[in-house]
Amino acid sequence: MNLLPPSPARTTTTFYSYAEKLVRERSPRTAALLLGMRWSFGLPAHDLERLAEYSLPLNPTPLDRALAQRGGLRIERHEGDGEVSLHDHLATGAPAIVAMNAYYFAFRPAYLRVHSSRTVRVSRQPGEERLRIHDSWGPAAEGTVTREELDRARFSDVPLDVNREPLFAGNPVDGVWFTVEADPLSIDDAAAWSRERLAWLYDEMAVPRADARGEYGIAALRKFRRWLENRLAEPPDTAASLAARRGASLLLRPELSSRLYLGVFLRNAAHLLGDGELQAEVERYRAGLGHLQGVMDVMTKTVRTRRPEYDDFIRIHFARACENEERLLGALARFAAD
Amino acid sequence: MSARPVDLTPYLNAVVATSDGERPRGALNAWGNSFPAEELPFGATLTVGGVPFRLPDREPGGYDSVEPLGQALEIPGAPRARGIALLCCGEMGEQNVAVRVISSGAAIELLATARGAMIPAGKPMGDEGFACSHLHYPGDYDLALALPAVWRFEHRWEDPREVARVELGANPLFHLLAVSLLDTEEP
Numbered sequence: 001m002n003l004l005p006p007s008p009a010r011t012t013t014t015f016y017s018y019a020e021k022l023v024r025e026r027s028p029r030t031a032a033l034l035l036g037m038r039w040s041f042g043l044p045a046h047d048l049e050r051l052a053e054y055s056l057p058l059n060p061t062p063l064d065r066a067l068a069q070r071g072g073l074r075i076e077r078h079e080g081d082g083e084v085s086l087h088d089h090l091a092t093g094a095p096a097i098v099a100m101n102a103y104y105f106a107f108r109p110a111y112l113r114v115h116s117s118r119t120v121r122v123s124r125q126p127g128e129e130r131l132r133i134h135d136s137w138g139p140a141a142e143g144t145v146t147r148e149e150l151d152r153a154r155f156s157d158v159p160l161d162v163n164r165e166p167l168f169a170g171n172p173v174d175g176v177w178f179t180v181e182a183d184p185l186s187i188d189d190a191a192a193w194s195r196e197r198l199a200w201l202y203d204e205m206a207v208p209r210a211d212a213r214g215e216y217g218i219a220a221l222r223k224f225r226r227w228l229e230n231r232l233a234e235p236p237d238t239a240a241s242l243a244a245r246r247g248a249s250l251l252l253r254p255e256l257s258s259r260l261y262l263g264v265f266l267r268n269a270a271h272l273l274g275d276g277e278l279q280a281e282v283e284r285y286r287a288g289l290g291h292l293q294g295v296m297d298v299m300t301k302t303v304r305t306r307r308p309e310y311d312d313f314i315r316i317h318f319a320r321a322c323e324n325e326e327r328l329l330g331a332l333a334r335f336a337a338d
Numbered sequence: 339m340s341a342r343p344v345d346l347t348p349y350l351n352a353v354v355a356t357s358d359g360e361r362p363r364g365a366l367n368a369w370g371n372s373f374p375a376e377e378l379p380f381g382a383t384l385t386v387g388g389v390p391f392r393l394p395d396r397e398p399g400g401y402d403s404v405e406p407l408g409q410a411l412e413i414p415g416a417p418r419a420r421g422i423a424l425l426c427c428g429e430m431g432e433q434n435v436a437v438r439v440i441s442s443g444a445a446i447e448l449l450a451t452a453r454g455a456m457i458p459a460g461k462p463m464g465d466e467g468f469a470c471s472h473l474h475y476p477g478d479y480d481l482a483l484a485l486p487a488v489w490r491f492e493h494r495w496e497d498p499r500e501v502a503r504v505e506l507g508a509n510p511l512f513h514l515l516a517v518s519l520l521d522t523e524e525p
Contacts, residue, residue: 002346004434004436004449005429006433006434006435006509006512007428007430007432007433007434007509007511010431011430086499109475109481109483109484112478113475113477114477138456138484139458139459139483139484140458141455163362163370163476164370164476164477165369166368166369166371167368187397197456260383263371278384294509294511297429297430297511298510298511300430301368301429301510301511302363302365304368304370305368307407307510309407309408309508309510311509311510312508313509313510329473
């Protein structure tokens with residue numbers, strides 16, 4: 001039996017993708033690293049189908065606070081135009097990451113055909129009335145819209161039709177938008193800085209935690225694996241099974257995104273520590289993320305087409321994805337705080 | 339180049355191409371996209387990078403391709419060959435699948451790679467693949483922004499060997515449209 005991942009890991013959510021690009025404008029060499037100082041695994045207490053394409057991974061210390069503390073990255077999430085208006089923000093010339101329904105953008109293939117929500121990069125040039133949209137979703141496209149057109153896409157019901165959009169519909173967009181900023185990273189003692197963060201990451205994954213939002217860490221991952229195996233054992237064509245498949249796929253997307261950046265941080269930490277053993281473990285971990293990529297993609301496939309062999313593939317590769325996480329946990333144990 | 343096609347008919351299990359009017363059947367990805375069937379020569383030969391591939395016959399409402407799920411492709415007559423080529427594409431980007439070429443009890447093991455099934459319009463393909471002019475959507479429309487593409491994967495070995503069977507690993511995201519044995523000598 002082939003033990004290799006079915007493909008390289010590569011998928012990031014649109015939020016992570018734009019966040020990296022925005023941070024890179026200020027801090028080009030460290031953008032990916034700053035997004036990677038989170039490990040854990042977050043299992044939400046709420047229905048997984050409520051997750052959006054741009055949902056952030058759930059973390060015991062909320063992701064924005066964790067990344068600010070560990071690397072100085074500042075993520076601000078806004079809902080609607082209450083405290084701060086998106087349009088006031090754009091008028092300053094600064095860009096924003098904006099959730100929208102692509103159904104309302106005339107330059108997209110989905111225009112008036114498919115309701116599908118994700119984020120885009122929005123900016124406004126001085127003296128221009130129309131807003132510039134950069135949408136990296138394949139096929140990548142750029143276009144301009146009026147303020148009214150953007151707001152129509154920002155406040156949308158996004159009705160679900162799984163035949164046309166299996167994942168990213170069914171939840172209203174509700175005007176969510178983000179700003180992301182970072183200052184250039186300044187480190188005095190690179191080895192001490194790395195060790196401290198490795199200890200935090202180890203703690204975040206190793207120690208079981210729970211609160212009103214959900215459960216966290218390797219224990220939550222093990223629990224999710226049991227849940228998934230039970231769902232896969234049920235009749236595949238029921239509404240409950242379809243919901244579980246959609247929910248699992250939506251949950252894994254931000255978790256994989258976070259781990260791709262975690263790999264960049266770990267690689268840098270191993271380099272700063274001059275730790276060859278850690279470096280080898282990190283490369284093994286990064287390659288092993290391909291199992292998670294395959295699980296996520298085949299899980300999404302089963303929303304439309306279900307076969308017993310697909311579920312076997314999910315079981316086998318999710319087991320390997322979990323082994324990959326457990327192996328890294330073992331490798332990082334020596335960095336645990338006293 | 340002498341090449342012998344492997345008949346995939348008994349193993350067809352998926353739909354990657356649709357005719358106008360049947361676009362909702364497409365399963366090139368979870369979004370229901372598909373190749374325009376009229377641009378792929380089903381039942382005839384498509385040459386990619388100098389390698390002739392015979393695409394399977396395509397019946398209305400039937401399957402047109404193979405998703406590797408552990409099948410063993412039997413090769414009648416076990417011809418001697420010096421290589422194998424796949425016409426394939428990857429769902430959601432590049433995909434790999436393990437392939438075992440069985441020859442007189444011995445096996446050649448390789449990892450076949452299929453490049454992604456979608457390319458941006460206008461991107462040059464070289465002689466590595468073949469792209470169609472438009473992409474079918476399940477809502478019964480088509481657009482020419484992202485184009486569906488198939489790619490040639492090739493693996494060669496030094497001495498001719500009798501190829502009796504080709505065993506595929508499992509990767510539902512790997513789409514196989516044709517297989518050819520290369521530099522063949524009939525026994």
